[in-house]
Amino acid sequence: MFFMKTDRHRFVVISLLLTAFIGYSLFLYAALPVQVAAANKEADSGKMVWQQYNCNACHQVYGLGGYLGPDLTNVYSVRGSAYIQAFLKNGTTIMPNFQLTGREITDLTAFLESIDASGKSDPKTFTLNYDGSIEQ
Amino acid sequence: MAALNNNKPTTSRLFMIAGLGLLAAGLLFGLTGAWQYLVPGSLKEYLSFERIRPLHVSSVVFWIIFGATGAVLTYLQQYTGKKLYCPLLVKIQLSIFAGSVITILISYTAGIFGGREYWEFHPALAIPIAAGWILFIINFIRSISSFRKQPVYVWMWITGLFFFLFTFIESYLWIFPYFRNSVVNDMTIQWKSYGSMVGAWNMLIYGSSFFLMEKISGNNKYSHAPIAFILYFTGLFNLMFNWGHHIYTLPTYPFIKHISYAVSMTELFIIGRIIWQWRSTVSTARKHFHHTAYRFIVAADIWIFLTLALAIAMSIPAVNVYTHGTHITVAHTMGATIGINSFLLLAIAFDILHDTCTPLSEKNIKWLKRGYATVNISLLIFWISLIAAGVLKARWQMQETPLPFSSMMLMLKPYFIVFFISGSAMATGFFLILYPLLKNQAACYFKYLVNKPGTGQDRLPVQLIVE
Numbered sequence A: 001m002f003f004m005k006t007d008r009h010r011f012v013v014i015s016l017l018l019t020a021f022i023g024y025s026l027f028l029y030a031a032l033p034v035q036v037a038a039a040n041k042e043a044d045s046g047k048m049v050w051q052q053y054n055c056n057a058c059h060q061v062y063g064l065g066g067y068l069g070p071d072l073t074n075v076y077s078v079r080g081s082a083y084i085q086a087f088l089k090n091g092t093t094i095m096p097n098f099q100l101t102g103r104e105i106t107d108l109t110a111f112l113e114s115i116d117a118s119g120k121s122d123p124k125t126f127t128l129n130y131d132g133s134i135e136q
Numbered sequence B: 001m002a003a004l005n006n007n008k009p010t011t012s013r014l015f016m017i018a019g020l021g022l023l024a025a026g027l028l029f030g031l032t033g034a035w036q037y038l039v040p041g042s043l044k045e046y047l048s049f050e051r052i053r054p055l056h057v058s059s060v061v062f063w064i065i066f067g068a069t070g071a072v073l074t075y076l077q078q079y080t081g082k083k084l085y086c087p088l089l090v091k092i093q094l095s096i097f098a099g100s101v102i103t104i105l106i107s108y109t110a111g112i113f114g115g116r117e118y119w120e121f122h123p124a125l126a127i128p129i130a131a132g133w134i135l136f137i138i139n140f141i142r143s144i145s146s147f148r149k150q151p152v153y154v155w156m157w158i159t160g161l162f163f164f165l166f167t168f169i170e171s172y173l174w175i176f177p178y179f180r181n182s183v184v185n186d187m188t189i190q191w192k193s194y195g196s197m198v199g200a201w202n203m204l205i206y207g208s209s210f211f212l213m214e215k216i217s218g219n220n221k222y223s224h225a226p227i228a229f230i231l232y233f234t235g236l237f238n239l240m241f242n243w244g245h246h247i248y249t250l251p252t253y254p255f256i257k258h259i260s261y262a263v264s265m266t267e268l269f270i271i272g273r274i275i276w277q278w279r280s281t282v283s284t285a286r287k288h289f290h291h292t293a294y295r296f297i298v299a300a301d302i303w304i305f306l307t308l309a310l311a312i313a314m315s316i317p318a319v320n321v322y323t324h325g326t327h328i329t330v331a332h333t334m335g336a337t338i339g340i341n342s343f344l345l346l347a348i349a350f351d352i353l354h355d356t357c358t359p360l361s362e363k364n365i366k367w368l369k370r371g372y373a374t375v376n377i378s379l380l381i382f383w384i385s386l387i388a389a390g391v392l393k394a395r396w397q398m399q400e401t402p403l404p405f406s407s408m409m410l411m412l413k414p415y416f417i418v419f420f421i422s423g424s425a426m427a428t429g430f431f432l433i434l435y436p437l438l439k440n441q442a443a444c445y446f447k448y449l450v451n452k453p454g455t456g457q458d459r460l461p462v463q464l465i466v467e
């Protein structure tokens, strides 16, 4: 096989790949998929609270996270904020009561609300195509 | 062989030994987590699941990172036949890493977080890790004199070193509000970085296994052959562009998903080659199976096949819709990190730790073989139990009016019981392997302390003096 036998071929291929990768990365950073009109302060603090207590270890968002608890992507529209706040105040057999402050609870709720507004994670809402791709 | 009797606890070896210690800790945390699946609410007061999961995952991820670092540092010196550019830098790197990991594990136990999945620790702790990694890169680049005519494993090491640093930093872009102000943006960049990061440490590990296989077979033609480079570039192409398969259900750009779907399918080429080479793999395996190190490579080969088959299936969006968010993902992750990464690293650990000290006794080897068999059989059961639990959860997700979450979890309980039992067996098997290896190291270290350096050290062939 002639191809890939010399350093020159290898350097050409790696340069092409690196250029494509850097271009792809910079494009994504510059043109993030969602354009945000105004920052949502509460939701942003809620994200920090979410990370501070590591809710993601038991819960998923868009199917990603730990699996001991349910996916929370659309819990806001399915259950409503009163229901969420009841869980956050009391915990469950498995979920600890984190002794959250009122502020933390409203921020977390705003965070879950903003996630809910971003889309649907329920697999039933997808249509499957014959070429193996999916649509929502 | 007197010349092989090198008892000095070198820094490269200490990386591997520390990694093995992290593996042992990770196994215990993993078992605790599995126990919490069985007995809901157990240990809730002190070590609830949000602490156990990161303790488990970070311990095993750092096992992989420490092990890979020890492997690359050791083999780099064997490859160049020289000491590292700056042995002091490695010592500093080890101190930084060890200090950070201990701080991280303690902070998890105390319930202090702040990061995201896989790097749940406070983001400030990422700074020393990145700094330590930069020292690693400097040391590596300065130790390799030229980039010309290098074998494929050197390419893989360099790739792994740079991409780990890049993706690690990228995974912290969320600290800027611009990148985290929408969950979709945040998760797109998060999984872009994570997807490639796994590829980066795989490059370090595969490169080192490549080096080891050539060392065992005594034939170094393959690492310069075109096919080795074609496979390397296929791997790199996937590292760069296949990460979208983690976020098929996220409402991000559709082209991210299409690119990832198409790129993932090039892995069929890799799996095709594995099948094509089956017979020659089996015959080489027969020839070298007496090598403890080689045994782990053979086991990893089988797991590469199983994991890749599952991964390719899961990379088809229409299949992923079902498997996503279920324990099939966990089966995939643990199958890969145990069956491939940990087995290859154990092969390397045996090569760099066991040959350099007093040989293991017959009795030790007998137990080691039992441990090896136990790990392999139980891992298969472990993996199947997770897939089975995942299939049931996938069906639950697709029901029009699903049962409550807690009833579904109750339904999966029999599989979690099998998961826990096979996990315990697997951990036992790992301990049977780790015990003689670590005991031997402790004995070596003791001998070194008693005899003090100078004597045996001077008689070593150049390529064995590793720092």
Ligand code: HEM
Pocket (backbone or CB within 6 Å): A057, A065, A066, A067, A068, B023, B026, B027, B030, B031, B032, B033, B034, B053, B056, B057, B060, B329, B330, B333, B334, B337, B338, B342, B419, B420, B422, B423, B424, B426, B427
């Ligand atoms: C070498 C050994 C092991 C490695 C490398 C390993 C690796 C991992 C990784 C990477 C994850 C994250 C999975 C994901 O996010 O999808 C994980 C999760 C987990 N592992 Fe392990 N693991 C090992 C052994 C074990 C053992 C022996 C057990 C005990 C049965 C165990 C129990 C768990 C549990 C309970 C989770 C959490 C699943 C969840 O998020 O709900 N692991 N492991």
